[in-house]
Amino acid sequence: MTTIASAPGKVLLTGGYLVLEQQFSGLVVGTSARFYTVIRPQTDLTAGTITVNSPQFEQALWNYKAIVTQHKLQFDSITESRNKFVETCLKYTLQVILERSNPSLVQQKLSHGIDITIVGDNDFYSQRAQLESKQLENTAEALNSLDPFCKTHATLSTVHKTGLGSSAALTTSLVAALLLHFQVVSNQFTDPEKKLIHNVAQFVHCLAQGKVGSGFDVSSAVWGSHQYKRFRPDILTPIMDENVDQKLLSSSVDADNLNWDNKVVPFQLPPGFDLMLADIDAGSHTPTLVGKVLHWKKTKPEESTLLWTQLGQFNLLVEQHFRELSRLYTQDSTDYNQTIERCSQLKSSDWHQQVQGKVAEEMVSLVNAFNKVRSLLQKMTELSQVPVEPQEQTRLLDACTDIPGVAMAGVPGAGGYDAIFCIVLSNRSKHLVRKVWESWKELSVGPLLSHADSNGVTSVSLASVPGLSDIL
Numbered sequence: 001m002t003t004i005a006s007a008p009g010k011v012l013l014t015g016g017y018l019v020l021e022q023q024f025s026g027l028v029v030g031t032s033a034r035f036y037t038v039i040r041p042q043t044d045l046t047a048g049t050i051t052v053n054s055p056q057f058e059q060a061l062w063n064y065k066a067i068v069t070q071h072k073l074q075f076d077s078i079t080e081s082r083n084k085f086v087e088t089c090l091k092y093t094l095q096v097i098l099e100r101s102n103p104s105l106v107q108q109k110l111s112h113g114i115d116i117t118i119v120g121d122n123d124f125y126s127q128r129a130q131l132e133s134k135q136l137e138n139t140a141e142a143l144n145s146l147d148p149f150c151k152t153h154a155t156l157s158t159v160h161k162t163g164l165g166s167s168a169a170l171t172t173s174l175v176a177a178l179l180l181h182f183q184v185v186s187n188q189f190t191d192p193e194k195k196l197i198h199n200v201a202q203f204v205h206c207l208a209q210g211k212v213g214s215g216f217d218v219s220s221a222v223w224g225s226h227q228y229k230r231f232r233p234d235i236l237t238p239i240m241d242e243n244v245d246q247k248l249l250s251s252s253v254d255a256d257n258l259n260w261d262n263k264v265v266p267f268q269l270p271p272g273f274d275l276m277l278a279d280i281d282a283g284s285h286t287p288t289l290v291g292k293v294l295h296w297k298k299t300k301p302e303e304s305t306l307l308w309t310q311l312g313q314f315n316l317l318v319e320q321h322f323r324e325l326s327r328l329y330t331q332d333s334t335d336y337n338q339t340i341e342r343c344s345q346l347k348s349s350d351w352h353q354q355v356q357g358k359v360a361e362e363m364v365s366l367v368n369a370f371n372k373v374r375s376l377l378q379k380m381t382e383l384s385q386v387p388v389e390p391q392e393q394t395r396l397l398d399a400c401t402d403i404p405g406v407a408m409a410g411v412p413g414a415g416g417y418d419a420i421f422c423i424v425l426s427n428r429s430k431h432l433v434r435k436v437w438e439s440w441k442e443l444s445v446g447p448l449l450s451h452a453d454s455n456g457v458t459s460v461s462l463a464s465v466p467g468l469s470d471i472l
């Protein structure tokens with residue numbers, strides 16, 4: 001039986017940096033771009049052989065040997081080339097499986113080997129080189145013409161990533177596919193099953209990264225769009241050890257382990273709102289940005305605490321206005337739709353003067369709250385001297401915000417020169433935004449095709465994913 005699990009990418013709309021602390025939250029939106037892990041039993045491999053390949057990349061074939069005796073696992077990498085995330089996923093997820101399943105079932109499923117194929121939607125990786133080689137412009141139309149899961153002509157270490165969280169989506173889809181294949185979870189992915197997938201994926205992701213981050217990216221790969229509050233880091237710090245005891249690991253990641261105090265409040269963009277994304281070729285190294293911001297925060301506790309408090313409040317306000325708009329839709333969808341239609345034809349700076357009613361008031365409050373968030377991120381940039389929203393990005397975001405029907409434009413996550421997002425109200429606005437991106441000279445702005453999709457991890461069939469069977 002072929003097993004396939006899929007997990008989405010993410011965009012952190014608000015809460016970058018703050019979400020590292022438990023007292024603050026982040027608002028994260030899942031993307032339509034997803035990772036897929038396909039596990040197929042083999043008939044001709046020696047017992048315990050696991051082959052993994054990522055067909056979008058060069059030199060992306062890894063072989064492993066997993067020998068199970070009773071509840072013990074002997075796990076070795078056979079190939080010289082390594083993939084830290086894949087290897088960590090396999091080794092520790094199999095250990096968790098052995099604590100929760102009958103070892104003879106595991107042995108039987110590994111008896112002639114298994115083959116694992118991992119792919120991510122094209123949006124996870126910059127397609128600039130691919131488009132250039134085909135002499136195509138970097139436009140949405142050109143991106144649309146590419147095959148699904150197309151080859152990047154790069155290795156995993158040279159490819160340019162777009163910031164959608166490839167390692168978290170990969171980890172989550174691989175953990176979920178393994179738990180499903182070895183029958184530790186059902187293909188329903190019920191709430192407790194998702195908790196187990198989440199906890200295992202957080203552990204694996206942290207161990208492979210070598211640090212316990214906020215975890216919002218793994219959380220959104222599991223639960224899709226939501227308000228995220230992190231788990232206490234000390235649930236993982238004591239087990240961040242390659243030689244972690246298998247029983248301790250399994251009990252630490254248990255769905256019923258109440259030490260996991262992360263909070264997930266489901267969220268959706270209100271009806272009529274959609275997300276657009278662009279990757280900026282300049283790029284930033286997120287760990288460097290985070291290191292520098294946290295260093296400044298430590299040296300300037302007073303000014304940073306004030307900034308964090310204000311930013312935390314306005315981040316929450318943005319979320320509240322989104323939620324209130326969704327509520328207003330359920331109350332009177334006709335009035336709501338009319339207002340959105342009207343707003344989609346006007347610049348957001350004109351909404352206050354030209355559109356009336358409760359929905360319009362809420363739209364204006366949303367824009368005001370997000371403008372405040374951006375001005376606080378600009379202040380963070382100035383005070384810390386770290387380019388969270390650098391001036392080149394400010395000019396681009398202002399140009400986007402000046403387009404009719406654009407509710408907001410911002411830098412996602414850690415900010416820097418990596419990416420931007422826009423929240424828009426109509427297809428016409430989308431078209432106008434893309435025109436601005438295409439003509440923008442100061443930075444190279446590459447559109448992504450993803451839109452908002454609030455679904456988290458799922459089990460899927462081969463036939464339901466266009467292009468997937470072609471690359472197997």
Ligand SMILES: Nc1ncnc2c1ncn2[C@@H]1O[C@H](COP(=O)(O)OP(=O)(O)OP(=O)(O)O)[C@@H](O)[C@H]1O
Nearest residue numbers: 054083084085118156161162163164165166167168
């Ligand atoms: N298609 C894939 N197949 C196998 N491994 C992958 C794949 N895509 C990503 N990875 C793993 O994820 C690693 C990249 O993780 P890293 O933490 O550097 O990026 P990231 O922060 O998730 O990037 P981004 O958010 O830009 O996608 C790769 O080195 C590789 O181990």
Ligand SMILES: C[C@@](O)(CCOP(=O)(O)O)CC(=O)O
Nearest residue numbers: 016017213214215413414415
């Ligand atoms: C700065 C930070 O809060 C967000 C980083 O987000 P992104 O990878 O830039 O989307 C770090 C983290 O939460 O792990």
